[in-house]
Amino acid sequence: ETGVTQSPTHLIKTRGQQVTLRCSSQSGHNTVSWYQQALGQGPQFIFQYYREEENGRGNFPPRFSGLQFPNYSSELNVNALELDDSALYLCASSSDTYGYTFGSGTRLTVV
Amino acid sequence: GENVEQHPSTLSVQEGDSAVIKCTYSDSASNYFPWYKQELGKRPQLIIDIRSNVGEKKDQRIAVTLNKTAKHFSLHITETQPEDSAVYFCAASRGGYQKVTFGTGTKLQVIP
Numbered sequence: 001e002t003g004v005t006q007s008p009t010h011l012i013k014t015r016g017q018q019v020t021l022r023c024s025s026q027s028g029h030n031t032v033s034w035y036q037q038a039l040g041q042g043p044q045f046i047f048q049y050y051r052e053e054e055n056g057r058g059n060f061p062p063r064f065s066g067l068q069f070p071n072y073s074s075e076l077n078v079n080a081l082e083l084d085d086s087a088l089y090l091c092a093s094s095s096d097t098y099g100y101t102f103g104s105g106t107r108l109t110v111v
Numbered sequence: 112g113e114n115v116e117q118h119p120s121t122l123s124v125q126e127g128d129s130a131v132i133k134c135t136y137s138d139s140a141s142n143y144f145p146w147y148k149q150e151l152g153k154r155p156q157l158i159i160d161i162r163s164n165v166g167e168k169k170d171q172r173i174a175v176t177l178n179k180t181a182k183h184f185s186l187h188i189t190e191t192q193p194e195d196s197a198v199y200f201c202a203a204s205r206g207g208y209q210k211v212t213f214g215t216g217t218k219l220q221v222i223p
Contacts, residue, residue, distance in 0.1 A: 033210060033211070035213075040216075041215065041216070042117075042200050042213040042214055042215045042216045043155065043200070043213045044213075045210050045211070045212065045213075048210055056209070056210050058210070090154065090155070092211075099143075099145050099157050099160055100145070100157065100211055101157075102147075102154040102155050102156070103154060104153070104154050105154055
């Protein structure tokens with residue numbers, strides 16, 4: 001096990017609904033990054049949190065939001081779900097010393 | 112922002128042959144270049160990385176080379192085996208707490 005856990009593993013939501021995805025970072029890691037991976041594509045950077053502050057954001061609309069807790073775990077919230085939001089959502093934790101360690105991801109399907 | 116291009120998108124090799132995947136990046140400030148392997152339905156896993164102060168790094172059958180002047184880096188897999196079949200992603204970052212930008216992936220198929 002890598003130590004990065006994500007929940008839930010799979011999720012089906014209806015268009016227009018809201019969803020919250022969760023991530024627990026690996027011990028010793030204070031940075032969490034979220035990525036969206038559509039089928040057959042590379043991971044696309046959504047945003048990163050470092051010590052509870054947003055530390056960079058990719059080209060995603062404001063309905064994608066997040067936060068990081070004092071224990072460095074993190075949540076990704078998506079409002080007003082669209083069909084194109086269907087993807088694998090990956091959380092990766094890191095520190096200044098180590099590279100990314102990915103969680104197993106949450107497969108989100110919007111119908 | 113950083114843009115990472117990767118090719119080929121698909122690659123088929125006979126077992127025992129070598130495979131080479133090439134990437135280019137745009138941000139001259141990038142100094143950390145990891146490579147990830149993603150098997151079907153699984154998470155990306157770091158297989159090797161290189162920093163800008165090194166031109167080449169090797170780990171058993173896997174090697175990575177970096178040309179900072181030309182802004183390109185490559186993954187070399189020798190003596191390929193069927194279990195090497197997967198999607199490989201290159202990536203680039205400014206290091207530290209900076210975001211990692213991924214390439215579009217190369218689907219490698221090793222034919223027994």
